[in-house]
Amino acid sequence: MDQVPRLRPGFRFQWEPVQKAHVLLYPEGMVKLNDSAAAILSEIDGERTVSAIVARLEERFPDAGALDGDVQEFLEDARQQHWITML
Template sequence: MSETTLNDIPQLRRGFRFQWEPAQNCHVLLYPEGMVKLNDSAAAILGQVDGDRSIAAIVAALRERFPESDGIEEDVLEFLEVARERSWIELH
């Protein structure tokens, strides 16, 4: 498996849906076999994943939204690599 790069374009895998779940009071990732409750950081990242934006564009959007946060690029790359390993997303 190749390393995740800023030029990659992530998209949710078929059958997965990102949404706010009032009953859980958090964002979740729904899929046919279940649900993943997401923390705020994961939700902020997955909320940017649309199948069109590169990881670099996602990082830029999050830097604009959270200018006081350091290490956004590393956090995004690390999270998306885990998401890919768990088969939540595909990279193009």
């Protein structure tokens, strides 16, 4: 929980009006994100720890309950997909 996730070099998170969704752009293409993935990636700034990201998301979505497991699972998937690195 004290690791700091960062987008890998060449990856960019942004709103894509044509897709009407947040996307993750990279040199070989684009990934259209669901709302949960977009919420998590929007908190990644290369400085916040996983625990800080979880705390911010729990503040933004108080009705969701504890989010640490879901956030950690998504970040691990994102790491395996080579979208992020963990420092």
